[in-house]
Amino acid sequence: MSPWHAAQIGDPVDSIDTPALVLDLNAFERNLKRMADALKHKGVRLRAHAKSHKCPEIAKRQVALGAVGVCCQKISEAAVFVEAGIQDVLVTNQTMSANKVARLLALAKRARMGILVDHLQQVAILRQQAQSAQVPLDVYVEVNVGANRCGAAPGEEVLRLARDIMASPPLRFAGLHCYHGGAQHMRLPDDRRKAIESASDIARQMRDTLHEAGIPCDRITGAGTGTFWLERDSGIFNEVQAGSYIFMDRDYSDNQPGPEDLLFEHALFVRTTVMSHPTAERAIVDAGLKASSVDSGMPVVWQRPDLKFLKASDEHGVLQVAASSTLKLGDALMLVPGHCDPTVNLYDELVCVRDGHVEALWPISARGALL
């Protein structure tokens, strides 16, 4: 980790060194509150996905506004949040590693921990370790509700897995994980609606099948920023896992909005500087693909319709400059990243700004937690 910081607390925004990952605290806090309000009195709780921010300071604020806890994608990531005092963490992923499960169970002595399965072999590893450690653990069956990634096929396999967990104390069958990742970035609201209607139908059928078999299934969890209001209103989901809503990225703002998508605003930016301006039409900024992840496309230059971010190499971003532009060498710009999660994962800290000054530096403590 580089010992250099892009800013110090109290610095004016104009003096932030670049590239830096900047969080607009006013916008961020509005996003936090909007999600809390959107779920109030709906019988649906928020388990915010921490893979988006990897930042305990943010998780604490989500919990303070009503989130039950967080999701993580990795057990080493979960460890960071347990260490920071988050009391309820669900690892929304499978593992085949007995070593990792042992670490998960060590965390489960300090906080409520959960994990997913979609195969009996995963249950067997969890059972062996949990029985040896005598530590309870929430286990959710992941159901493929349309994303065609992980997840057991809807039907007998889900029932078999739930039964196997039920028969394996101290494992606890905690519910169904029904996340439709493929729906989050469907551009048309109607497409997202249809996808989540289908996912909700599958979730309902699976819950009913479990109930008929005498297996209580109290928790149906899933959803992301692109669809959370559909799951919220589905009558079957009772927990949503949105993560990106706090930041919003270019990829989410490219969705044609549904009624609740209007809630959120861009709060995360990569601050960058024009370091080279070789021709009138071309300028180069000091933020490339190691400063703003391009897996979901290029960033956009915030509030600068005269500038188009054309391409990125490791440490260079190439801008197309309109003839009317007044851009100068040395100008600072703000980029809205194409995809917030992997962009955050490139930085060691968030430079948190409000009203023109740096108010805080928040460590991205789970950056690089891949295990």
Place this chain on the structure above:
Amino acid sequence: MSPWHAAQIGDPVDSIDTPALVLDLNAFERNLKRMADALKHKGVRLRAHAKSHKCPEIAKRQVALGAVGVCCQKISEAAVFVEAGIQDVLVTNQTMSANKVARLLALAKRARMGILVDHLQQVAILRQQAQSAQVPLDVYVEVNVGANRCGAAPGEEVLRLARDIMASPPLRFAGLHCYHGGAQHMRLPDDRRKAIESASDIARQMRDTLHEAGIPCDRITGAGTGTFWLERDSGIFNEVQAGSYIFMDRDYSDNQPGPEDLLFEHALFVRTTVMSHPTAERAIVDAGLKASSVDSGMPVVWQRPDLKFLKASDEHGVLQVAASSTLKLGDALMLVPGHCDPTVNLYDELVCVRDGHVEALWPISARGALL
């Protein structure tokens, strides 16, 4: 930074936790030696690009085999290598930040440091700081030799910049930076040859123009792994900046090889585990785009023609499994990353293996050094 390590020294390779960034030391050392041999007695020196590895242990080995020093892309990155004892570091980039230049000059008290310019304003910032600090600094004029990224247009502007540097002691005009990034991944060797012939012609003209104006220009530097042998044999370049040759990635191996491209072999891998295998045709590994950068396309599964890496989300990789495959849930696989530089930048250490065991853990000390 996560306190968890994927392995300990002495562990068998089979027990490395996943995902992990694995360096095959035998292949890596062969790559090191092949580059040294390829430049021997050619009058061309290696200034290895450290943006690819960000690892002082690797830089030391490059210098031990004859490299004059390293290139870095950022001043904060350069600081890591100076701290580790590398005595000659060129920042192959521009800056408009007086604050960064002050830091560069602090490094220049400890090692020979260089930087690029392509505009008089950059020279002015360097001059002001260097005169104030009374520290000499190598300054190279970057020439646009075809990549159309940074770089002054060939012609009067190059002469003007060189003159301005010459007139600004303690700045030293060190030479021309003529890197053709756009040529590195042209798939056909003939296209690469033509591009570097053109770049070499421009470099020669610029050097001759400078000489005619009485400005000595002893150093023409540039080249990457995809073309270094063309610059080596150009008669005009006398320093090459290859970086990826130590690792090789999928994007470089997709080049149709020229005569010298056959030298290098894959030495860098992402070790991953099949964590879900929901259907016969689909398996999910625990390495997604936070474990293997996808900016230059998907990784490939090493020596497994039965498996195709189809797509990546944050922490999931989706494999297409051939009907004939014997792949099982829990199997470990090795991925060849699409692009080595940003993949290395996702990890805190390299797990270095030889003959089936972990021989060393090398910190990626400049990971995330963006300033």
